Amino acid sequence: MGRPVPRPATHRPAPAAAPWVRTRLRAAPGAAAALALLVALASCLAGAFPRAVDRYEDAGLRRALRQAGPDHTTLRVSLPQPDLGLPPGQRAAAMRPAALERQYRKVLGTVGGPLAVDREQSAYGVGSTVSRAVPDPWLPRPTGLPAQVSLAAQSGLAGHARVRGGRLPRAPHPVDGTTREVEAAVTAATAQGLHIRVGSVVHVPAPGRPPLAVRVTGILVPRDPGGAYWSTVPLLRTPSLVTLPTPGPDPDKYWLGALLLAPEAAPALLGTSTDPARYWHLAPDPRALHAHDLDRLRPAVAALESGPALQRVRAVTGDGADIGTDLDDTLASFSRLRSGISPLVLVAAAGTGTVVAVVLLMAGGLAADRRRAELALLRARGAGLSGLAGRLLAETAVAAVPAGALGLAVALVAVPAGRTGPAVAAALATVLAGCAALPVRAAFAHRTVRLTAVREDVTSVRPSRRRTVAELTLLVLAVGAVATLRRRGTSGDQLVAVAPVLIGVIAALLLLRLHPLLLRRLSGPAGRLRGAIGHLSLARAGRAQASAVLPLLALLTALTTAAFGGSVLAGVAGARDRAALLTVGADARADSAAPLPADLPARVRAVPGVGAATAVSIAHQAEPANGQDAVPLVGVDPDAYGELTARTGPGAFPADRLAGRSGTLAAVASPSVASAYGTRRSFPVRLEDGSSVTVRIVLVRDRTPAVPGPDFLVVNRAGLGAGAGRPTTLLVTGAHVDAGALRHAVAGAAAVRTRAEERARYADSPLQTGAEHVYTAAVAAGAGFAVLALLLALLRAAPERAALLARLRTMGLTRAEGRRLLVLESLPQALLAALGGALTGWAAIRLLSPGVDLTAIALPSAPAPPAEAELRPDTWSLVVPALLVLAASTGVAALQAWWSGRRGSVTELRAGDTQ
Structure with a gap:
């Protein structure tokens, strides 16, 4: 193998x-x-x-x-009746619902952009432009003048009303200008005011023929009385008792009401002398309108009133069409308030x-x-x-x-x-x-x-040229922003809004340049101290990272913003309190045109929370001799009224200056009255009851609690006659005045107003309250993140501090000395941030206050604000955040020293504890 x-x-x-x-x-x-x-x-x-x-x-x-109401915000498209030269059939056809509805849909198509239409509340129809007197004798005649009626044939009547009695009107056969009788309905308010019942017949004059008989077939109750359908023309819902401008104590009056015809009966108006006109009411949908579209909403409304959109509407309806609305005024008013708050x-x-x-x-x-x-x-x-x-x-x-x-x-x-x-x-x-x-x-x-x-120690690192250039650039931007804000106010560009932030940044950079100098200045005296803790803590503070610019920048920016925001909120609250006080004159007041009951002051003083009730008499139509205008004359008890002015503040004066019950009465006057009648001579004043007194002005005050206006005379009430001296007003002071209990004690004898209710009236807009809540939340969030920045800065140095304490404990450093060391080490930067933040906030407020107007957010509903809404430094807003920063810094350092002392490694390293 x-x-x-x-x-x-x-x-x-x-x-x-x-x-x-x-x-x-x-x-x-x-x-x-x-x-x-x-x-x-x-x-x-x-x-x-x-x-x-x-x-x-x-x-x-x-x-x-x-x-503003639908009568001011609805877009009212109107078109006169068809030309008289047209055939009667064409004129009647132009008034019928089919033609009006077709035009209505096309008119809706011309409204584009951000302007949304509420189709449920919009309507179209035919209505009288001239009301006519009707001869029916059963209609009420308050002063002998016959009642007048207006005819309207509006779409959607069945969907916007509930039938209380009878039925809805109908037009069973084609109607034109020769029709002699039609059916109509009226609202319950119209029926009550004009004494109309189901089956009543109202005869509307018609030129050249018998009157048009309008038979009422139903009494209606509006489903949404405040909606645009009923409130664009309030006469459709509620009759009016018209008063004619005739001389005499009893002017002429007559009733004016509306009769609601069926939409198919609209051509019958051609035969009357009411000058009928076709109309299309386009109600804006508040749910679809947004404030961020305001810059597009206002041009869209202007284009409908007298611009390209109006031409498109006329191309749909006719050349004589016109559009009227006050929506642009409402948007402009809201825009002014918003531009002052944003x-x-x-x-x-x-x-x-x-x-x-x-x-x-x-x-x-x-x-x-x-x-x-x-x-x-x-x-x-x-x-x-x-x-x-x-x-x-x-x-x-x-x-x-x-x-x-x-x-x-x-x-x-x-x-x-x-x-x-x-x-x-x-x-x-x-x-x-x-x-x-x-x-x-x-x-x-x-x-x-x-x-x-x-090494990047704060005492060794020298600022580079790039840093110097950047700091100078920020300084120029801050100076420009402050100058722009002082000159143009808060209506400037976005640079103005960051002016407080830029001031805080500049202050942080300046303090960072001063920090090493201060540490060097303190190191000499600290070295001569007996213990080593002071010298060591300063040495440790000087070894801090030069990148400490970020926590100091965060702290100063947050403190400046908090001081500015707190001063804004305090200025708003102070302006409202002062305006409410100047308007009411005290914590509460009870006014009556007739003399008050004799036991009323005692009943009011018994109300819980009431401290004092000062009775005064006010003659609003007092006429000084040779004077062209009436001047309110206030009769007071000098001692009680003097105490009231001392408590409330406006118009305080010594009570002995009004002494004297006979002869020439000493008077306290407003500057305008003193300028008109002088302070060196006496002059007579004729009162409303026909009596007369002689007064001499001895003191001049800008305000007085009894009268909120700029003109007044205040005299001793004992020097007035029995009739003129009877109290007509009670000025109530107390820590917590219960408005309900006070009204119960007055029992309808006078009109009661309280300072708290008046103050709440100045803050009734969601734009104000929402801005205040967002402002408060933003300031709170900034403060929270500033504290987080401080904690991050301490966390960065925590391991090094723990190791330092461990080594020093081996040399015999006690726990108490360790706590003092860390606290003293963190104290220079904390003091720098706290003092610098308070001073920066104060400087920012003083620099920016001439250009900041708080009236828009504090007193927007007052056309002539009774008090100034100025931005002034608020002590609490300056001191409390700075103290919190100082407490947080030292507290964290002490906590870190305590925690390090409990660790086992420290116990193992230290060489003994003599504590």
């Missing part, structure tokens, strides 16, 4: 190395989970913010449309966004520092910079992208209303920042291959 032929040797391929991403995730699952949690939280906030803004702005727009919210968004970006960059920097040795070794072994950055990008993307998607999904669910596009874009930007932080930081740190790490 031959020897076996040896087979050729085969080389098995080496097992493939484990993928980079999987290996790194398995090696550091905690870091990956922390990054995922941070990105998820950041993307959730970023995705929720634009949707929250859209939600409250849309709610504010719907509120504005609802307050920049303030944008300031909070810019501050919070900056803090979030800084925290994401810090997270990447922390990971890069933790893996400095690993990445340096890879670079030394020939790893390319782009390949290394790509692997790190893939590593972070595996954790950040799903977390960002999860955070966006939570935001979409938590805030269901609003646009999705901006939310996705904001969340995507957050995810990209979270993914790119580590690769960019690592690529920048390892762009040059080094065998040893370069």
Whole structure:
């Protein structure tokens, strides 16, 4: 047998190395989970913010449309009756429902763009443009004038009303201008006001022939009285008692009501003298209108009123068609309010966004520092910079992208209303920042291959030229933003919104330049101290990483934004409180045109929460001699009213200045009254009851609690006559005045107003309350991320601090000394951030206050605000966040020292404990 032929040797391929991403995730699952949690939280906030803004702005727009009412917001397309030269058959055909409905559908097609029409509330038909008096004697005549009626044949009557009595009107045979009798229905309110019943016949005058007999066949109840169907022309729903502008104490009045014909009976109006017109009412759909479309909504409405869209409507209906609406005025009013509020919210968004970006960059920097040795070794072994950055990008993307998607999904669910596009874009930007932080930081740190790490102590590293250029650029931008804001106000561009953020950035860079100088100044005195803790803590603070710019930047930005936001909210609250106080005059007031009951002050004082009730008499039509205008004259008890003014603030004066009950009465006057009548002479004042008093102005005050207006005279009530001196108003003060109990005590003898209710009236718009809530949430989120930045900075130095404590404990360092060491080490930067944040916030508010107008968000419903809404530094907003930063920094350092002292390795390393 031959020897076996040896087979050729085969080389098995080496097992493939484990993928980079999987290996790194398995090696550091905690870091990956922390990054995922941070990105998820950041993307959730970023995705929720634009949707929250859209939600409250849309709610504010719907509120504005609802307050304006359908009679001002509906698009009313009107067309006169057909030309008299046309044959009667064509004229009648043009008025019938089939022709009107065909034109209605074409008119709807001309309304495009963001302006959506609510087809359920829209209608078309034929109606009278001139109301005519009817001769029927059974209709009410309050002053002898006959009632007048308006005829309307509107589509969809059966679907928008419920029949209370009788039936809906019908037109069983073709109707034209020669028809002598038609059927109609009226609403329950019209039937009650005009005494109409089922079967009543109203005769409408017709030129050249007998009147048109309108027989009422049904009484209707509107299903949605406030909807556009019934409220575009309120007369269809509710009659009106018209008062003629005639001289005399009893002006002439007459009733005006509407008779609702069947749509098929519309041609009968051609035979009356009511000048009928065809109309198409297009009600905007508030649910489909959005505030972010406001820039397109207003041109669309303008085009319908007098633009290309009107020409398209006329091509469908006729050359004489016209469109009228006040929707553009409503949109303009809402736009003014929105433009005053949006920049303030944008300031909070810019501050919070900056803090979030800084925290994401810090997270990447922390990971890069933790893996400095690993990445340096890879670079030394020939790893390319782009390949290394790509692997790190893939590593972070595996954790950040799903977390960002999860955070966006939570935001979409938590805030269901609003646009999705901006939310996705904001969340995507957050995810990209979270993914790119580590690769960019690592690529920048390892762009040059080094065998040893370069020290980057805060006291040794000198600022580079590029850093100086960048700081100067930011300084120029900040100065430009501040100057623009002070000159143009919050109506400027996007640069204005980031002015507080830029001020915080500049302050952070300035403090970082001052930090080494301060440490060097303190190192000399600390070296002369008896113990080594002070000197060692300063030395440790000087050995801190120069990259501490990021936590300090985050802290200062958050503190500046919090101070600015807190001052905005405090200014808004203060303006509303002052405006409510100036309007009401006290915590509550009870006013009556007639003298109040004698026992009313005692009943009011017995109400829980009431501290005092000051009675005053107000003569609103007092006439000074030789004066052209009436001036309110207030009669007061000097002692009680003086105490009231001292408590409330406006118009305080010493009570003894109004002493004197006879002869010439001393008076406190407003500046306008004092300027008109002088303060050196006496003058008579004629009161409403015919009596007269002589007064002399001794004091001038801008305000007085009893009268909210700018004109007044305040005198001693004892010097007035018995009739004029009887109280007509009670001014109530108390810590917690119960409005319900107060009204119950008054028992209808006077109208009650409270300061709390008046204050709530200034914040009744969802645009205001929504902006305040979003602003507060943004400031809170920025503060939370700033604290997170502080924790990340401490976490970066935690291993080194733990090792330092372990070595020092072997040399006899006690636990108490270890705690003091870490606290003193973290104290310089914490003090720098706290003091710098408070000063930066104060400086930002003082610099920006001339250009920030809080009136739009504080008092939008007041055409002439009684109080100024100015931005002023708020002490609590400046001090509390700074103290919290200081407490968090020192608290974490003390906690770390305590935890390090409990570890077994420290116990093994230390050489004794003398504590």
